[in-house]
Amino acid sequence: MFDKDLRSMIDDVKGGRMDRRAFVKRMIAVGLTAPMANQILAIGGVAMAQSPNPYKPTKRGGGGPLKLLWWQGPTLLNPHFATGTKDQDGSRLFYEPLASWDVDGHLNPILAAEIPSIKNGGLSADAKSVTWKLKPGVKWHDGKPFTADDVVFNWEYATDPATAAVSSGTYADMTVEKVDDLTVRINFKKPTPFWANAFVGAYGCIIPKHLFVEYKGGKSREAPNNLKPVGTGPYKFVEFKPGDLVRGEINPDYHMPNRPYFDTVEMKGGGDAVSAARAVIQTGEYDFAWNIQVEDEVLLRLEKGGKGKTLYAVGGDIEFIAINFTDPNVEVDGERSSMKTKHPILSDPAVRKALAMLVDRESVKKVIYGRAGRTTANYLNGPEEFVSKNTKWEFNIEKASQLLEQAGWKAGSDGIREKDGKRLKLLYQTSINGPRQKTQAIVKQACQKAGIDVELKSVVASVFFSSDVANPDTYSKFYADIEMFQIPMTQPDPALHMRRYLSRNVATKENKWQGQNFPRWVNKDYDAAIDAADTETDPIKRADLYIKCNDLLWQNTVVIPVMHRLAVEACSNTLRPALSGWANQTDNLQDWYREA
Amino acid sequence: MSQYILRRLMIAIPSLLGISFVLFIVLALAPGDPFSELATNPNVPPEVQAALRAKFGLDDPIYLRYLHWLSAMAHGDWGFSFVSRVDVDTLILQRLPATLYVIGSAQILALLIAIPVGVYAATRPYSLFDSLANTFAFIGFSLPTFFTGILFILIFSVKLDWLPFVYSDVPGTGIPWLLETIRQAIMPVMVLGLFQAASMTRFVRSAMLDVIRLDYVTTARAKGLGQAKVIIKHVMRNAMIPVVTLIALQMPAVFGGAIVTEQIFRIPGIGSLLISSILANDTPVVMAVTFVFACLVVLFNLIADVLYGWLDPRISFR
Numbered sequence: 001m002f003d004k005d006l007r008s009m010i011d012d013v014k015g016g017r018m019d020r021r022a023f024v025k026r027m028i029a030v031g032l033t034a035p036m037a038n039q040i041l042a043i044g045g046v047a048m049a050q051s052p053n054p055y056k057p058t059k060r061g062g063g064g065p066l067k068l069l070w071w072q073g074p075t076l077l078n079p080h081f082a083t084g085t086k087d088q089d090g091s092r093l094f095y096e097p098l099a100s101w102d103v104d105g106h107l108n109p110i111l112a113a114e115i116p117s118i119k120n121g122g123l124s125a126d127a128k129s130v131t132w133k134l135k136p137g138v139k140w141h142d143g144k145p146f147t148a149d150d151v152v153f154n155w156e157y158a159t160d161p162a163t164a165a166v167s168s169g170t171y172a173d174m175t176v177e178k179v180d181d182l183t184v185r186i187n188f189k190k191p192t193p194f195w196a197n198a199f200v201g202a203y204g205c206i207i208p209k210h211l212f213v214e215y216k217g218g219k220s221r222e223a224p225n226n227l228k229p230v231g232t233g234p235y236k237f238v239e240f241k242p243g244d245l246v247r248g249e250i251n252p253d254y255h256m257p258n259r260p261y262f263d264t265v266e267m268k269g270g271g272d273a274v275s276a277a278r279a280v281i282q283t284g285e286y287d288f289a290w291n292i293q294v295e296d297e298v299l300l301r302l303e304k305g306g307k308g309k310t311l312y313a314v315g316g317d318i319e320f321i322a323i324n325f326t327d328p329n330v331e332v333d334g335e336r337s338s339m340k341t342k343h344p345i346l347s348d349p350a351v352r353k354a355l356a357m358l359v360d361r362e363s364v365k366k367v368i369y370g371r372a373g374r375t376t377a378n379y380l381n382g383p384e385e386f387v388s389k390n391t392k393w394e395f396n397i398e399k400a401s402q403l404l405e406q407a408g409w410k411a412g413s414d415g416i417r418e419k420d421g422k423r424l425k426l427l428y429q430t431s432i433n434g435p436r437q438k439t440q441a442i443v444k445q446a447c448q449k450a451g452i453d454v455e456l457k458s459v460v461a462s463v464f465f466s467s468d469v470a471n472p473d474t475y476s477k478f479y480a481d482i483e484m485f486q487i488p489m490t491q492p493d494p495a496l497h498m499r500r501y502l503s504r505n506v507a508t509k510e511n512k513w514q515g516q517n518f519p520r521w522v523n524k525d526y527d528a529a530i531d532a533a534d535t536e537t538d539p540i541k542r543a544d545l546y547i548k549c550n551d552l553l554w555q556n557t558v559v560i561p562v563m564h565r566l567a568v569e570a571c572s573n574t575l576r577p578a579l580s581g582w583a584n585q586t587d588n589l590q591d592w593y594r595e596a
Numbered sequence: 597m598s599q600y601i602l603r604r605l606m607i608a609i610p611s612l613l614g615i616s617f618v619l620f621i622v623l624a625l626a627p628g629d630p631f632s633e634l635a636t637n638p639n640v641p642p643e644v645q646a647a648l649r650a651k652f653g654l655d656d657p658i659y660l661r662y663l664h665w666l667s668a669m670a671h672g673d674w675g676f677s678f679v680s681r682v683d684v685d686t687l688i689l690q691r692l693p694a695t696l697y698v699i700g701s702a703q704i705l706a707l708l709i710a711i712p713v714g715v716y717a718a719t720r721p722y723s724l725f726d727s728l729a730n731t732f733a734f735i736g737f738s739l740p741t742f743f744t745g746i747l748f749i750l751i752f753s754v755k756l757d758w759l760p761f762v763y764s765d766v767p768g769t770g771i772p773w774l775l776e777t778i779r780q781a782i783m784p785v786m787v788l789g790l791f792q793a794a795s796m797t798r799f800v801r802s803a804m805l806d807v808i809r810l811d812y813v814t815t816a817r818a819k820g821l822g823q824a825k826v827i828i829k830h831v832m833r834n835a836m837i838p839v840v841t842l843i844a845l846q847m848p849a850v851f852g853g854a855i856v857t858e859q860i861f862r863i864p865g866i867g868s869l870l871i872s873s874i875l876a877n878d879t880p881v882v883m884a885v886t887f888v889f890a891c892l893v894v895l896f897n898l899i900a901d902v903l904y905g906w907l908d909p910r911i912s913f914r
Contacts, residue, residue, distance in 0.1 A: 069762070075680035075876075083631065083679070164648045169641040221681050241690050242680035243872050244864035245765055268764050270862040270872075275749075279762050283753050286762065462875060463627045467645055471627045514642030 054103070054576075057261045057593050061250050066262035066575075066592065069289040071276040073243045073269010078226045079205035080158055080165035085584055088202035089290065090246050090267060092586040094141070094231035097204030098132055098151070099196070101492060101583040107196055108588070111135055111146065111206065111232060111255075113182070116195075127191040127537040132199065134182040138255045140208050141230045141237070148178040151199065153209035162217035167203040174198060191535040193542055194493040201491065202584045207231070234260035234590040244269050254590070261593035274298060280570035281308035287594075288577060289570040290585050295435065296370020299568075312371060313567040315581030316382040316489030316497065319373075321359065321428075321443070321482050321560040323352055326520045328427070328479045335509040336472075336479050339520060344422055346481060350407035351424070352557035354400040355482070358446040359560055361393060367442070368435045373563040380550040381564040382581070385539075386494050388547045391554045393561070400450045409451070417451040429457040429473075429480040431464040436484060439562060469512050476513040478520070486565060492582040494546045495534065501549075501558065503527050521558045597905075601898065608894045615890045616883075620665065623879050624658045630678040630877045652678055665883065675880035677873070684884040687869060692851070694763075695858075695865035698784050699850045705789030706796055707843070713793075714800025718808060719827060729797060736794025745787045745860040752783060759783050763863045784861045788854055792846075799842055803835040837907050844900035848892035852885075 057063070074090025082088040099115060102108035107115050113133040116122020122131045138146040155176035158165045175187045176198075186198055198204060208230055215223035229237050232255065235248030246267040250260060268286070276289040277299060284307030292299065292310065299310050327341035345351055361375040377393035380386050409417035409424055417424040428444065430436045437458055444454040457480060459473045464485070472479050489497045499505065500516040503523065507515040526549055533545035553559055569585060571577055576595055578588035630652075631645050649655050653664065668675060674684040717726040753761040759782055766776045807813065808831050816826050855867035862868070866885060873881035904911045 072872075075677075076682075081681065161643075161647060164644055164651055166640045166644055168644050172641065221676070226681060239765075241765075241864060242677070242682050242687060243869065244691075247765075247767070264767075266764070268762060268862065270864065270868055271762075271859065275761075275860070275862075278749075278754070283757065283761070285753075285760050460627075462877060466627070466629050466877070467631060467642075467649075468627055468629045473627070511642070512646070514645065 054578075055259070055591050055593065056576075056595070057258055060252070060254070060258055060260070061263050063261035063263060063594055065264045065266060067286045067288075068265065068267045068586075069271075069276045069279055069286040070267055070269050071271050071273050071289070071291070074240075074246055074267065075242045076226065077229045077237075077240055077246070078207065078223075079203065080154075080163070080167045080207065081220075081226070082202070083166060085202070085291075086269075088205075088584050089586045091205060091229060092202065092233070092584060093235050093246060093248050093265060093267065093589065094229040094233045094237050095205035095207060096231060096233050097201055097206060098134070098199040100201050100204075100587045101580050102588055102591075103578045103580050107200070109135070110590075111138060123195065127193055127195065127535075128188050130186045130188075130195045131179065132184050132186070134184070135255060136182055138232055139253055140210075140232055141251060142208075142211075144208065144210055146206075146208075146232055147181045148184045149181075150206055150209045151184045152176050152178050153213065154206050155198070157207070157212060157216050157220075160217045163220045165220070170203045171198055191537055193533075193535070193537050193539070194491075194495055197491060197493070201587065205231075235265050238264075256590055259590045265589075277302055277310075277570045280572060281306040281310070284308060284572055287572045287575045288585075292568045292570050293372070293435070294568075295368060296372060299570075300370075308570055308572045310371070311569045311571050311577070311579060313569070313579045313581035314382065315567060316380065316492075316494075317486055317565040317567070318376075318379055318381060318489070318561055319439075319484070319486045319563040319565050320379065321355075321484045321562060322478070322519045323355070323521075323558060323560070324478050324481050324483075324519060325522075325558075328481060333509075337477065337520065339506060339508060343481070345424060345426070348407060349557065350403050351409070354403045354450065355447070355452070356557050356560045357394060357396050357400040357403070358450055358452070359393075359443055359562060360395045360446055361562060362395065363442055364439050364562060368438050369563055369565070372566050372568045374566070376561050376564040377554060378550055378564075379553045379559050379561050380494050380498065380546060381561075382489070383492050385543045386546045386550075388550045388554075390547070390551050395446070397446055397449050404451065411451050415451055416453045423453065424451060425453040425455065426481040427455050427457060428482050428484070429459060429464075430484040431461040431475075432458045433461065439484065467512075467514065474513065476507045476515070476518045478507070478518045483518075484562065498533075498546055498549050499530055501526060501553065502530055519558050521556070523552060523556065526552050597902075601902070604898050604901070608898075612887075612890060612894065616666070616669075616887055617662065619883060619886050619890075620662045621658065623882055624661065626877070629654060630879070665880075669887075674884050677878050677881045679873070679876045679878045679881075684880050687881060688866065688884065688888065691864055691866050691869045694863050695851065695867065698763075698781055698858075698863055698865065699788065699854055701781060701785045702788035702792060702854075703843075703846070703850050705785060706792035709789070709793035710796035710800050711839075714797045715804055715827065715832060717797070718801045718804030719823075721805060726801075729801070733794045733797045736790055737798075739791075740856075741787050741791050741854070742856050742860060744791070745784075745857060748783045748787055749860070761861060763861045765864075784857050784863060787860075788857050796839075796842065800835070800839055803838045804831060807831050807835040833907060837904055840903050840907065841900050844896045844903070845893070847896045847899075848889055851892050852889045 070086055070089065072086045074087050076082065076087050077091045079088060079091040079095050082091060096110045098112040099107050099109050109115055111134060113135045114120060116130050116132060118125065134148060140146055155171050157163055158167045158171040173189050177185050177187070179185050199206065211225045211230055212223055227240055234251055234254050236251045238249050239245065239247040248265045250263050254260060273292050273294050277292045277294055279285045280287065280289040281302040303309055323346050324337060325343055325347065326337040326339060327343050328337045330336065330341050332338040332340045365373050365375055375393065377391040378388050404417055409419045412418045428440060430440060440456045444456060447454045463471055463473050464475050466474055468474060475483055475485060501521060502517060505515045505517040506520050507513045507518045529545045529548050533542050536542040536545060567581060569579060574594050574596060576593050578591035579585060580588065631648055653661060665675065676683050677687055713729050717729045720726055749761045752759045760780050761783065763780050763784065766773055813826060813830055816830050852866055855871050858865045858867040859871060870882065870885045
């Protein structure tokens, strides 16, 4: 698809000469997903389509109870404090954003009257402001009207440093102003091509000003409504026990027709993923269980003659092996893996390339991930138009050996290769997690055959992923040669996901290892491409920049992608949930219903 | 006697202080922090994480944090959970009813089985009944609860579909509510109760056998007292002293919950609160729960000592 063709097509749609559906179809045919096709249209000045609605019930309520099993139950119900998806999911039962990503990845209005576009005046041509029109007549659960003041307040609340809201990053680089009671405008400090972040999705949930205005800043913890949400959502709050139970009942005044379908909702927490899958798939005690990261053979066994099945949502989560470009074994100024060092073995590109060739993705998929994984050579796996077609992985022990041989790594007496007195020995760390240890074993075996000695290390997840400065075993300190884990892609735009490997984001002692570039890879081309993409308003050029970044990561073997992971959910046979790989599981709860 | 109790309570204070200090140090030195989930989320700027750490005092030196905790505790302020930002006492009170109900019922079930079976087995040592009781007791306490729990789930929930295996608050009132509340507790109570009963039966039996051979029992029999009267009035009363110790020392466990069983059946009790707080590095909750636990151990030791005197007047309070 070339720039010029696309532009003329967009003009065709604008001028009514082409059906927007046909446009989306043609875009999909050339490898773009519907969300991107729609983003392109939106930026090109065409209003976004509302996806065809599969929702069938013709009246509100009457669906009985909806029983959800979250094996890690929500621990708090304020979306601005939500530290993990479990908390976002729990608060999303009651609170709503202006819009959310629906099943097909379209932006779907929730509290907004319409999705901003250039045509309706919502988007400015310079990508520096967004104007949202709010749906009239929406009421908070306590009967007070929902207005533009509430929206502006949420921005003030989140950006107040004393509140220490985890959503502050979402709202940082903008100002939000009230135009009239039902209109707000977001002004960005610089051109922002991905404008659908603030007030959209999980971090976009809006809390009522009249109940939280007294509890902004330092007093944020004391708000009584942190525990008793009063939102605009399909369900009204009934009961909350942190970590154990959230219960809601139908909101008779809900602002969408015929919704919601269920009379009550219960979200039960605790236990583990396997037994959660069992309670849904095998015994049918619950309707839906979240995040079933269980080995596929276990799920297949449960599904035999069961009352439920597994569902898969495609997002951009990536399980990968990262390579350390600095020396983890030498201490400089009290810091290991310091930027002043170079990795003695891995700075040799041949070793990195060989390593990438020794990861048997097909076996990892077959033995471990099954239906929940897709093999990939890309770090960036979605949305489709950002996915590179220039990369190709291969598993080839012989070729890897040859590569090492040519680079001067000769096998010693014990079969382990050496060069200039350096043995080809690597420390491979990851978090403790069944599938990860199995992957480690598979990689180690192949490496051994190619003459690389691999020592495995596994660290408790709560330590590995912690920000504890005192602990040497965190992933960001990276005191190992290679390490493996998953990075979730939290929104259908690669900006945040790719910004990680910027040179200025290197994790060091100086920034208390808070920098997200833990491979400590420095590349000017990459930095330039990311910076250009940040303000590039042309969607095609922007996608090209991110593809270039992905290819740089692959060509330089900064990370070795192992598996593109899908979200796995367990669902009863009768339930019709509305799931999207680009949204949290409860983001479209108003559209869930049951079919006999 | 009240003086004795008072004295014991006074001794308890320094030991509780010591316990709290050790607990605090261990928790403070343990790796990990409550905001680890934020670390991998690119949406959350590092400043927020740093601000949260500072706000919750995680960057202060340990002794300062301990003193702060101690003075707050002395004022009845238990602190708040870093993870849910709810006051710790609210959290514990929320979890207590389920724990007391399930673990308490299991304890009662265990006693109801252990005392009659143990006593009866002791009166007829090496009889068929005794051998059977012993065999079952051995099997009972060799099988861990995580094994029997899953076995029960597979049999009664998956195969037979009789009982639910997720324990949850039942909405509603009246008889149906009561029946459902009982129904969902059956499996965890059985799993725990049978496990407890097994070891307790052995204990009751051996305590009874120790006493049953003493001279005063023979004397009572020689005086022509009936078998039932000898056993119940003369033997049991004395044999109960070690049993009371055992039960008293197990009482804190009733309040502390059964971590494994609560986890398997998703019972929202103290045990599952403790384990999830440990996993989340939620120090204030772990600290409070373990400290309450320590207090209960001290308290029930005292109660056991008082009961000894009532059971055997030869033991005096001094």
